[in-house]
Amino acid sequence: MNIVVCMKQILDPEVPARDFRIDAARREAERGSASLVTNIFCENALETALQSGGNITALTYGPESAEDTLRKALAMKANAAAHVAGEGGHPLHVAQVLAAAIRKLGPFDLILTGRESGDWGAGQTGALLAEELGLPCVSFADKIEVMNDGGWQMADGKASDSSAIRHPPSAIRVRRQTDAGFETVEAQPPLVVTITNAEHNVPRIPKVRDVMMAHKQPLTRFTVDELGVAPADYYEIVELAIPQKETRCELLDVDGLAQRIAEITAAL
Amino acid sequence: MTNVLILFAEDRAAQGLAGAAEQLGGETRAILVDGDYQIEETLDALVDACRGADVILLANDTYSQEIAPRLAHRLGGACVGDGVGVARVDGRVRVTRQVYGGKAHAVVEVRRSPAVLWLRARSFSGGAAAASAAELSRDPGARSGRRSTRIVERNVSAQTHARLEDAQVIISGGRGIGGPEGFRDELEPLAKMLGAQMAASRAACDAGWVPPTWQVGQTGKKVAPELYVAVAITGASQHMAGISEARNIVAINIDPDAPIFKHARYGIVDDYRKVVPLLRERLTNLGNHEGKR
Numbered sequence A: 001m002n003i004v005v006c007m008k009q010i011l012d013p014e015v016p017a018r019d020f021r022i023d024a025a026r027r028e029a030e031r032g033s034a035s036l037v038t039n040i041f042c043e044n045a046l047e048t049a050l051q052s053g054g055n056i057t058a059l060t061y062g063p064e065s066a067e068d069t070l071r072k073a074l075a076m077k078a079n080a081a082a083h084v085a086g087e088g089g090h091p092l093h094v095a096q097v098l099a100a101a102i103r104k105l106g107p108f109d110l111i112l113t114g115r116e117s118g119d120w121g122a123g124q125t126g127a128l129l130a131e132e133l134g135l136p137c138v139s140f141a142d143k144i145e146v147m148n149d150g151g152w153q154m155a156d157g158k159a160s161d162s163s164a165i166r167h168p169p170s171a172i173r174v175r176r177q178t179d180a181g182f183e184t185v186e187a188q189p190p191l192v193v194t195i196t197n198a199e200h201n202v203p204r205i206p207k208v209r210d211v212m213m214a215h216k217q218p219l220t221r222f223t224v225d226e227l228g229v230a231p232a233d234y235y236e237i238v239e240l241a242i243p244q245k246e247t248r249c250e251l252l253d254v255d256g257l258a259q260r261i262a263e264i265t266a267a268l
Numbered sequence B: 001m002t003n004v005l006i007l008f009a010e011d012r013a014a015q016g017l018a019g020a021a022e023q024l025g026g027e028t029r030a031i032l033v034d035g036d037y038q039i040e041e042t043l044d045a046l047v048d049a050c051r052g053a054d055v056i057l058l059a060n061d062t063y064s065q066e067i068a069p070r071l072a073h074r075l076g077g078a079c080v081g082d083g084v085g086v087a088r089v090d091g092r093v094r095v096t097r098q099v100y101g102g103k104a105h106a107v108v109e110v111r112r113s114p115a116v117l118w119l120r121a122r123s124f125s126g127g128a129a130a131a132s133a134a135e136l137s138r139d140p141g142a143r144s145g146r147r148s149t150r151i152v153e154r155n156v157s158a159q160t161h162a163r164l165e166d167a168q169v170i171i172s173g174g175r176g177i178g179g180p181e182g183f184r185d186e187l188e189p190l191a192k193m194l195g196a197q198m199a200a201s202r203a204a205c206d207a208g209w210v211p212p213t214w215q216v217g218q219t220g221k222k223v224a225p226e227l228y229v230a231v232a233i234t235g236a237s238q239h240m241a242g243i244s245e246a247r248n249i250v251a252i253n254i255d256p257d258a259p260i261f262k263h264a265r266y267g268i269v270d271d272y273r274k275v276v277p278l279l280r281e282r283l284t285n286l287g288n289h290e291g292k293r
């Protein structure tokens, strides 16, 4: 089974609000002293892929620094990595670039993305990518099982010699999170799946030795021009601002708090 | 100008969408998607049903979120999600939404038509509900060959008899609760006393202590209760992104510097294991008192 995992490097989303600044003219966050990290849902997606077993390619579209995201993916034991150099943009442009790269790198049975990114949080890349590629899409998944030799298996990550790698699976079963609970979706590959976080897809920590090895592995490199993707209109950010909203907190003892809670709930 | 509202349920979200449509102006009709939801079939049917519309509005449930960008793509339009405000400026649709994990607000101007928007519907004041929603007509077996996904099982988690989004009182726990026992033995009895629903931070959900359906925040439920009691929750911006509409936030946290105190109306700085049992006792006493009066 061949899997491509689309991954994005972003400004550390856990930067505390008091250190967060924006460049209002450029309408984006200031880098400041924040570090760059891989979007958590992209790492959840890679972890999910690793557990499913298969030949995994990590793909990113981003500036030079985004190579760190690929090196980390390789250290986590992705088999190959590809970098489209460029500055991103609106979700349709990103989806068109990723689709073009996937056509060159593929074919793939499974195309994974994170459910959304921790910076702009548009939550569209996976869905638009499916449309660009003409594939079905399942969103908010947290577990993938593969049908092999007539039975479902949830690979255990030691899948390097499992049949999942050698044969394309006949079917894929996805568990996804909904407002009310879970749904199980059965699908025939190829398809796009967007991944959300769960207890069982917390990204593994790479071994030091694998981190070192990852730096020696070759990357496939593309530019947006080479892929032949022309700019398209979609939407523009016309304003960006930090809301000024702080509440004065009244510190109470338990008696005081019980009183307030009783008042609020009595008024309902 | 034509607005189309797509409803996956007839609840308070429908009124919010109608309110948003009123702010944008034009004629409005509504489509109700009923029955067996299957992703690709529903999408095909909605593409047909929405042709000719300038604006298509959806709520922030799972199905709306997954359908909206794909519907936009098929109709040649553009999608913006998680909107909390809409406006029409010089003929263009603008949407206000949180970005950077709730640390900033952006105004996004749509540059294609139709504008397909999914909104935090409950953040909008209600409009006159669009006359009556027509049921989505489906033509099973026709259309694109992309039938290769099938929802074969739906698993509704126990606690979701009432929607968290519509709860008036919410007791929410974070990583500082320390395990499922704290939720069960300390927070749930408090929630019972107050007729409250339970919720949690992502950290508590990721730890597997409570189900993911309890998660509140940027990537969880967006809630708007009269009272939100945040117990052992730091108050990261991504969590606060889900409770910006809460009327009264109460924080119980051992750390006086926790950011949650910048958003809370009332707070107690102490170990929740001490505070919560005492709080239950005091609330019981207050309740008895009121009863006697």
Ligand SMILES: Cc1cc2nc3c(=O)[nH]c(=O)nc-3n(C[C@H](O)[C@H](O)[C@H](O)COP(=O)(O)OP(=O)(O)OC[C@H]3O[C@@H](n4cnc5c(N)ncnc54)[C@H](O)[C@@H]3O)c2cc1C
Pocket: A013, A014, A040, A117, A118, A119, B101, B173, B174, B175, B176, B177, B200, B201, B202, B203, B204, B215, B216, B217, B218, B219, B220, B231, B232, B233, B234, B235, B236, B237, B238, B239, B242, B252, B253, B254, B255, B258, B270, B271, B272, B273
């Ligand atoms: C893209 C993205 C999306 C995200 N989406 C969400 C989301 O939807 N919802 C969400 O919640 N988070 C979300 N997060 C995660 C968020 O950034 C925080 O990491 C998370 O909210 C922290 O949860 P917490 O406050 O429970 O845990 P912690 O940050 O670990 O805080 C625990 C708190 O408990 C207190 N505490 C410890 N022991 C006690 C005690 N005995 N008594 C009282 N207090 C105690 C501590 O002082 C601390 O403040 C997201 C992050 C990213 C990057």
